[in-house]
Amino acid sequence: MSLPRIHVAAELVAGGELILPEAAARHVALVLRMRRGDTLTLFDGAGHEACATLVDVDRKRVAVQIDAVGAGQGESPLVVHLGQAISKGDRMDYAIQKAVELGVAAITPLYTAHGDVRLKGERQAKKLAHWQAVAASACEQCGRATLPPVHAPSSLADWLTGRDEALRLMLHPAAEHHGLDGDIPASAALLIGPEGGLSPTEVDAAREAGFSALSLGPRILRTETAPVVALSLLQFRFGDLRRA
Template identity: 75%
Template sequence: MSTGPRIHVAADFSVGGDVVLPEGPARHVARVLRLGEGAPVRLFDGAGLEARAVLVEAGRKRVVARIEAVEAGRGESPLAVYLGQAISKGDRMDYAIQKAVELGVAAITPLYTEHGDVRLKGEREAKKHAHWQAVAASACEQCGRAVVPTVHPPRPLAEWLDERHEALRLVLHPGTARALEQVDPPADAALLIGPEGGLSSAEVEAATAAGFSPLSLGPRILRTETAPVVALSLLQHRFGDLR
């Protein structure tokens, strides 16, 4: 693929076709990077396609790229990991989502848990959900993935547990044995990360009843935004594309 900024555009790619860049990326390309007509860019549709393109219009109000070539994207892990991440405050959730995407997660569900101290409702929840999905798309621009993982709307932990069917299901729980050594390579996996205050004993029991095995990440207690980075790294090294 050509050099140039990598931009997520949810559009149909066809060779010779023109794509109008969304407002945010257009502003970045024209005003921050100061790229003009003829500059190369790379586009990805979020569903698996990459495109090599060139700018044919680069005004202050409108930026248009013309598609020169289309190909299948790269960077997807052979292991599909579905992350249930307890919602945390401020930038911590952004960090967890960003790094999970970089480490190849297939989808993320923000979870309301007993000890979690974040409760979102109505318009505030919708805005935060849209923000988290944008964080995932931005992470894909940086790390080279052509598929943007879905960030599902926040939901209670019990609902997420009821829908789990992955071959390998893991819940982070300090002080327990590691659960990866004797496991055959699974087709997919579910990973549950609790909040800063940890999952309650009832929530751990509910996860165990839903087929989850406890996973310890060593003698130190990790922050809720650090835990998915370490756990996903272990999973990708053991079963995915970091081997």
């Protein structure tokens, strides 16, 4: 049975003690019902993880002794930046969760012409913090020690301006080929549109930014399903899901 994995945004030092943050402490004490002497794995989100032993556990305070620190595992050699059109409710959570499990390196939620979600001010800040927590939880589950950033929501135009990845793909049902030919790239950008699809103007802008169209077959996938399929194909063709 694998040890529980907990994300802590703190430096992990072998031999040191660490007080777990409130949410993590509550999870360890009340959900997992762990006790003094139990062991768990901590990771800092920057690629390091530690074996730790609980030395103090109560409802308000959980302290651990860090026994050993090492490099984490689970990172794909293919660095993928996902530009995901923002969708309502738990559909966006699902897209972020599964993208992290499939090894994405960064995620930017996007405002698009046909998207029906617009966030401002405090509402955007709260939603971003929630998405970052979803990503951290996915890392805890899947064994990654590097936490991929969920960037602040951006307009599609601004996101396209900053793209310099070796391979740039956008999902488009009218694509004439699958777009996964050629040599293995070091990095990739993947653009997923909203339920209504990218507008013709947005498709043209993406093409001008060096994006090729990627088709996932004859069926139209939901916006939260599309990144799961596309990232699986990318990781199988170019990343760490390749057959030996």
